[in-house]
Amino acid sequence: MPSYTGPTDDLQFVIHDVLDVPAQDVPGYSDLDRDFTAAILGEAARISTEVIAPLNAIGDQHGVSLENGVVRTPPGFKKAFDQLREGGWTGLDCDPDYGGQGMPYILSVATGEMFSAANQAFMMYPGLTHGAYSAIHAHGSDGQKAMFLPKMVSCEWTGTMNLTEPQCGTDLGLMRSKAVPQEDGSYSITGTKIFISAGDHDMADNVIHLVLAKIPGGPDGIKGVSLFIVPKFIVKDDGTLGDLNGVSVGKVEEKMGIHGNATCVMNYDGSTGYLLGDAHKGMRAMFTMMNEARLGVGMQGLSQAVAAYQNAVIYARERLQGRDVTGVKNPDGPADPIIVHPDVRRMLMDQKSFIEGARAFGLWGSTMIDRARATGDEEAEAMISLLTPVLKGFLTDQGYDMTVQAQQIFGGHGYIEEQGMSQFTRDARITMIYEGANGVQALDLVGRKLGLKGGKTALAFFDLIKSFCKDNAGDAEIDAQFIEPLKASSKQLQEAAMFFMQSGMKNPNHALAGSYDFMHLFGHVCLGYMWSRMAVAAKSKLEEGTGDAAFYKTKLVTGRYYMSRRLPATAMHLQRILSGADPVMALDEDQF
């Protein structure tokens, strides 16, 4: 069975040596000194390894079942969920007014990477709850907040997000669910929602559904969509639970992966719902938490890559097969461990260099969310909005590929379920789809985010890289191995953006046909930037002579791999982009 170890040293490196979080002028950050974060991360790592990870394969094998209308979770899930609750982990970054720990979001992301790596399907129950908490916290009335938030922070009640319907996925304007106003100010909700993660289960007393629906007579399409709180059990004024609220599970889906999470068809049949935020402004309410939710899914993609990688390393060290062509390494054994083989190394280095770069990218993004949240900084908000589709799309696409590669290292043993490597792949696959399929992320990036503030945010990103390159030039090794390739890739990204601006005016399809490549080009530049920052930090630590020299040297070697072996993908993406819409759109529809 696979194992998992929380990468606390690497998280500490990024938080302190690279981002120097405690020194940033964001409220709450000054408390995050090295010892404090070490304590939090260490405990989260322990829970991940000891409590959550052992349930990962169990969840995959048992899955969930629908019994008499209630979803049963796999053996052990409830007990582990209790431990997560009791430790206060479900409310780590939540508002202390409602029982949260009030910690910065970055700690939630750092611990979340570990929890999710240990068991993605399990962590979706508190994960979805956190999303619903954020929506109610941002848009709820005082009464709604008082009624729902304390129980959701503690996960005594969990939450869900209900957007999709059979005929309506990305295009939410096609929604049919109806919300009819009642005399008491509530709404009667009727409709069917599909793909509702954590839609029902036996680990909490109530499930608080956030449901998008249309109030009859409102504007057509997406502009007429409102958001409602629909509890599974009516909550009485004294906070106790009343009757079932016409909410039922129509079906639990059989899926490729995340078997431990209940993906439900939810039927609402005249259910009582409470308008959350303004009528017809449901999409706006959803958007406020979209950056967080999407960054969270990006981190899930990364987390599966981490778990898969760790097990691939163990296997590559233990599995004896063939001999090192440059000289036998294990003369007393029947063969050398496969980690000696260059192509196995290539796979491990691909994974390692992606993982550490992506981790830094996710944590860097989290600092922007903390800044925007705590100070209302508009530039931070704009920058994370620009980067969010990249974080979601690039990290999940690449994260998935890395799980496939980790599985490959096991050969045939990776294909049988017994070893657990297949599960990482099957679980990671959903991250490319949910919370906006990655093609939609690319569309969001090119269609909306690139033009944010008239393009100023994109320019600010390029300036950031330019300044970094300028400020850190001078060290011959860093220049050649990091700064120069970073500059070149950033220039390619600018060239692509320029092409979109110029050709997109003639035909928007020129930009749309290149959007996916642009997202990946952007992702590589971000990881190149992260690796350059990590290299500078590692080098400076080495020169200071403090800390673990082997760790910092490894950073430089791993970063060099990324810059020389992964970053060259940018030129290919640019070339594809510059070929424009023509090759993509030239075929008649009936010729496919």
Place this chain on the structure above:
Amino acid sequence: MPSYTGPTDDLQFVIHDVLDVPAQDVPGYSDLDRDFTAAILGEAARISTEVIAPLNAIGDQHGVSLENGVVRTPPGFKKAFDQLREGGWTGLDCDPDYGGQGMPYILSVATGEMFSAANQAFMMYPGLTHGAYSAIHAHGSDGQKAMFLPKMVSCEWTGTMNLTEPQCGTDLGLMRSKAVPQEDGSYSITGTKIFISAGDHDMADNVIHLVLAKIPGGPDGIKGVSLFIVPKFIVKDDGTLGDLNGVSVGKVEEKMGIHGNATCVMNYDGSTGYLLGDAHKGMRAMFTMMNEARLGVGMQGLSQAVAAYQNAVIYARERLQGRDVTGVKNPDGPADPIIVHPDVRRMLMDQKSFIEGARAFGLWGSTMIDRARATGDEEAEAMISLLTPVLKGFLTDQGYDMTVQAQQIFGGHGYIEEQGMSQFTRDARITMIYEGANGVQALDLVGRKLGLKGGKTALAFFDLIKSFCKDNAGDAEIDAQFIEPLKASSKQLQEAAMFFMQSGMKNPNHALAGSYDFMHLFGHVCLGYMWSRMAVAAKSKLEEGTGDAAFYKTKLVTGRYYMSRRLPATAMHLQRILSGADPVMALDEDQF
């Protein structure tokens, strides 16, 4: 549930318009006129659609089970297997002396693509049998051939290949299975083999296992391995079946996919085996059928991409979501079909341009096998040996990626099992692993095949492309869109090969660290070459004014897509290769 339609028009195009098979001086080819191949392909397509494809999801859902020592196949498998047998499909290219149809191998590959696309797990039963047939046909004594081949050609008895043991996968020298000579000239076989596809089942009267084992006292390692025929039931001299032969199924593996095929742990306990070929020359016997077997797996990778693509096209035409940004296409509907969106188009074009290029590549390769088989042509044998790792590695890697992309077009509907898109991905995944994991293919390519005949075969490949470019220059459109990019990519491939030659002498790891990228670079050049040949053929047909003009125009458009959007990957692979072994090998083993 997914559907499948055999791509007979495209197969005909490649066989006749591109390769002009009937005109090639290969025995048997002159019979393959257009009407004849149309009849064969049409009937194979019908069986694929009507008989085999409907069992694909059933096989996935039911899987196989071990009951009282016998493997039970999914409902419907036996009846379909009977139909395949009765139609003579299992012996299509087999020796007429043993009941085969004696058709050229290329027809087996063309029909096999369709059968495998319809149901990969099911087709592995006759597929493995064909492999065992080939080995016995090539190396068996007259008595062995007479005893086993007729029943294997008809698939009354099926076959298996037993190589892997728990401690021994790629490195077959670590084998522990023993073959002790008996007084009657047979051997007593004892050992455990794992991952034995089609290891047992209820669709045939006997299973003929080909088992690699060591005769005690023979040479150490791989040089002491011999190949044995070990029937499940002893075959008596009169051809009837006798006792069980100490062969038992230890376990049926739970796998990520190909659930309909029994992947068995096989235990041999003093089983009677008959030496096939010479003692200690088992590996040589295996190698003789390796090109075919690996090309076959490459075609499996392609076939899953085809099946997934066809269903993605149907979905993209039916699913209404969003509007074409350049103008509404379906004004009477609530939204436009998603095939209007450029990023959906990109995914479909990626798939289509891969599929058609790969199909041509596989069929081109088959002509070399036919030529080598029928005429003993050493150059054809060498060329297919060079191309085999590319066919296997590139087609399965890319084929898998294409199934992932097809699944992506379905969004959330692609992740639930109900739609069947997950199965294509899960089934395709094994093709990257079995019959030599793709990293091993890359090693074979760079370590052995590139130096075949002192490098003359590789040079012959480059000459082939050079001649083609020269012979077909002159048409401005073809030059710009096909010949020039092909030339450039072929030059990059040569540069990479040159780098290996020069740097590999200093350190073999320089070549090994770039082997995987080299395999992909090579694959792209092959598909670029195929697309250029197809473009020339299509253009010539258009100029002649014969045939289906829309079909030929579509070819040119699809080819142009490949050349401008897919082929640019070659530069990236070259750049990675040229970075050498250093970034790959620099890390200490304990720093992963």
